[in-house]
Amino acid sequence: MTTLSFPPDFLWGAATAAYQIEGAWNEDGKGESIWDRFSHTPGKIHNGDTGDMACDHYHRWREDVALMKNLGLKAYRFSIAWTRILPAGRGAVNAAGLKFYSDLVDALLEAGITPYVTLYHWDLPQTLQDEGGWPNRATAEAFAEYAEIVTRALGDRVKNWITLNEPWVSAQIGYREGRHAPGHTDLAESLAASHTLLLAHARALPVIRRNSPGASVGITLNLGPQVPASASFADRREASLADGFVNRWFLDPLTGRGYPLDVAQQLGARLDFVQPGDLEKIAAPIDFLGVNYYTRTIARASIPERENAPQTIFRGAEITDMGWEVYPQGLYNLLGRLHFDYNFPAYYVTENGAAFPDQLDATGQVNDSARTRYIQRHVQMLHKTIQAGIPLQGYFVWSLMDNFEWDKGYSMRFGITYIDYVSQRRILKQSGIEYQQLIRANAVEA
Ligand code: FCB
Numbered sequence: 370m371t372t373l374s375f376p377p378d379f380l381w382g383a384a385t386a387a388y389q390i391e392g393a394w395n396e397d398g399k400g401e402s403i404w405d406r407f408s409h410t411p412g413k414i415h416n417g418d419t420g421d422m423a424c425d426h427y428h429r430w431r432e433d434v435a436l437m438k439n440l441g442l443k444a445y446r447f448s449i450a451w452t453r454i455l456p457a458g459r460g461a462v463n464a465a466g467l468k469f470y471s472d473l474v475d476a477l478l479e480a481g482i483t484p485y486v487t488l489y490h491w492d493l494p495q496t497l498q499d500e501g502g503w504p505n506r507a508t509a510e511a512f513a514e515y516a517e518i519v520t521r522a523l524g525d526r527v528k529n530w531i532t533l534n535e536p537w538v539s540a541q542i543g544y545r546e547g548r549h550a551p552g553h554t555d556l557a558e559s560l561a562a563s564h565t566l567l568l569a570h571a572r573a574l575p576v577i578r579r580n581s582p583g584a585s586v587g588i589t590l591n592l593g594p595q596v597p598a599s600a601s602f603a604d605r606r607e608a609s610l611a612d613g614f615v616n617r618w619f620l621d622p623l624t625g626r627g628y629p630l631d632v633a634q635q636l637g638a639r640l641d642f643v644q645p646g647d648l649e650k651i652a653a654p655i656d657f658l659g660v661n662y663y664t665r666t667i668a669r670a671s672i673p674e675r676e677n678a679p680q681t682i683f684r685g686a687e688i689t690d691m692g693w694e695v696y697p698q699g700l701y702n703l704l705g706r707l708h709f710d711y712n713f714p715a716y717y718v719t720e721n722g723a724a725f726p727d728q729l730d731a732t733g734q735v736n737d738s739a740r741t742r743y744i745q746r747h748v749q750m751l752h753k754t755i756q757a758g759i760p761l762q763g764y765f766v767w768s769l770m771d772n773f774e775w776d777k778g779y780s781m782r783f784g785i786t787y788i789d790y791v792s793q794r795r796i797l798k799q800s801g802i803e804y805q806q807l808i809r810a811n812a813v814e815a
Contacts, residue, residue: 373752374812380483380763381808382444383437383785384720386490386534388420389772391450393427397465400456402492403502403543407550418778424770425793430473436786436795437769438480441808445482446719446765447473448490448534451515458494459511467522474526485719485765486527487589488516488573490534491549491775498551503539503562506642512569516576524581531659531719532573535591536566536619548776561642567622571650588623589659589719592616592707594699595668603670610635611668624711625652657762658707659719662700662747664693687739690724690781697746701753708759715760721747722767724774724781727798735787735798744785744800748813766804770795 388404395401408419426433437445451458453466470486477484489512497508520530533539542549545559553559570588577586595611597604613632621629627648633640687695704716723743727735744766754761771784779790785801788794797805807813 371815372810372812373749373815375752376755377811378762379755379811380444380717381804381811382442382446382485382763382765383440383769384446384485384765384767385426385769385772386448386487387450387453388423388490388492389768389774390424390426390770392421392423392425394419394421396427397453397469398456398463399450399466400452400458400463401495402450402452403495403498403550404492405452406495406498407552410552413552414776415778415780418773418780420773422790423773424788427469429793430469431476432795433769434473434476434480434482436797437477437482440785440797440801440805442482443808444485444529444763444765445477445769446485446487446531448487448492449519450492451489452492452494454518455494455511455515458497459514462518467518470519471522474523478526483529484527485529485531485717486519486523487531487534488512488519489532489569491539491543493550502544502551503565504544504558506565506568509565509568509572513572513576516573517580520577520580524577524584528581528584530577530581530584530586531589532570532577532586533566534589534659534719535661536563536570536588537591537615539566556636556638560636560638560640563618564642564647567619567651568647570623571647571653574653574655585656585715587655587657587659587715587717588619589661590616590619591661591663592620592703593662594665594702594706596665598667598669601670604668607670608668611666615666620707620711622648622651623655624713655713657715657717658711658713659717660704660707661720661767662703662718663691663721663723664689665696665699689739689743690726691777693723695723695743695746697743697750700747701750701757704754704759704761705757715762717763717765718747718751718761719765720767721764722783722785724783727771727782727787729787729789729796733796735796737798737800740785740798740800741803744804745807745813748807749815752813752815 540563547554597608770786771782771788774781787796
């Protein structure tokens with residue numbers, strides 16, 4: 370066995386998001402978000418689950434910080450619920466909301482844990498949705514106002530900011546596929562939403578820098594290799610378009626290349642929502658790219674070329690509860706490609722993890738060996754990435770604890786901590802114990 374050691378300042382972290390863990394959906398002045406509305410709409414979420422209570426983190430955050438400290442986490446990535454700060458999306462500020470996050474930040478710093486704050490993890494204020502939501506340009510202005518208030522309150526202590534989490538998912542799954550809030554199914558809306566999201570990011574950048582001197586600011590994207598199912602021309606073209614649609618659609622405008630025209634053409638998008646000056650603002654430099662990586666995708670053309678029938682590379686691979694292939698090599702390939710093609714100043718893996726059907730055993734423990742192995746194999750790839758000279762600075766496992774997995778409700782368990790949703794008891798899983806040891810050693814076995 371070889372021991373792969375990490376640089377001394379490598380940041381080992383865990384991630385969560387407000388709606389998935391907090392609960393207290395209407396307490397202390399919080400306004401309604403699109404996820405409150407969506408989860409309260411019958412038929413939208415598996416089993417009729419809602420985030421009303423979730424992990425009750427809003428009341429148990431002290432216990433959760435203690436848990437993180439015990440794990441030895443160097444960093445914690447969480448998101449702020451816009452509707453706790455501005456219950457109506459803009460205008461009146463809810464002091465109780467700010468206090469909640471301010472206290473959390475103080476407790477983290479006290480515990481020696483660096484906060485990484487995501488401003489937007491999908492929970493748009495319902496009032497803003499009623500005015501058109503993300504397809505409406507005005508939402509970017511409201512976001513800048515929200516960023517102003519949050520960073521003015523926390524910017525002295527929080528020095529690492531992520532504007533948006535996975536805008537592709539907000540736009541595509543929320544406005545085109547309809548599986549996420551607000552549940553719309555309109556291509557034009559989803560494309561306009563993607564642009565307003567990038568504008569919101571751009572509008573927030575200078576605000577954050579002004580209110581949080583010396584801060585590092587980035588954006589988190591869901592990215593993954595799009596691999597052709599065969600060497601056929603049709604499959605390779607499909608993979609290239611899929612890469613354009615999922616990866617380049619955000620990466621290109623963020624790096625000054627504008628929207629990928631091959632994708633726009635294929636979608637029949639006229640891009641008439643782009644106004645003069647937008648693309649320049651969107652291309653303003655960021656300090657790091659946040660990468661959420663779970664799996665790769667196999668691209669297969671719907672009309673196979675007869676002379677070169679698609680072959681499935683996929684078969685035989687280990688699959689998680691989400692139906693996602695376990696493919697650690699993809700993380701290395703992805704980070705290498707990002708650095709080669711886009712050359713961002715730094716990278717964090719802001720999410721990586723796996724859902725498996727965990728259960729408490731007779732001794733009250735959770736022996737989640739598949740997740741333990743998943744994390745270990747991906748961490749090995751981080752080492753390889755750093756060895757290749759790519760400025761990768763940290764890793765956040767998804768997730769600190771089991772939580773509300775959006776349309777899948779509580780049926781998917783991603784945590785390194787098990788949540789008993791009846792008692793709200795937290796139980797560190799085997800993967801959590803192993804992660805604790807990995808952090809302590811600052812190394813992984815290969
Ligand atoms: C990502 C989300 C995160 C979580 C994981 C499993 O797309 O950012 O909230 O749901 O997937």
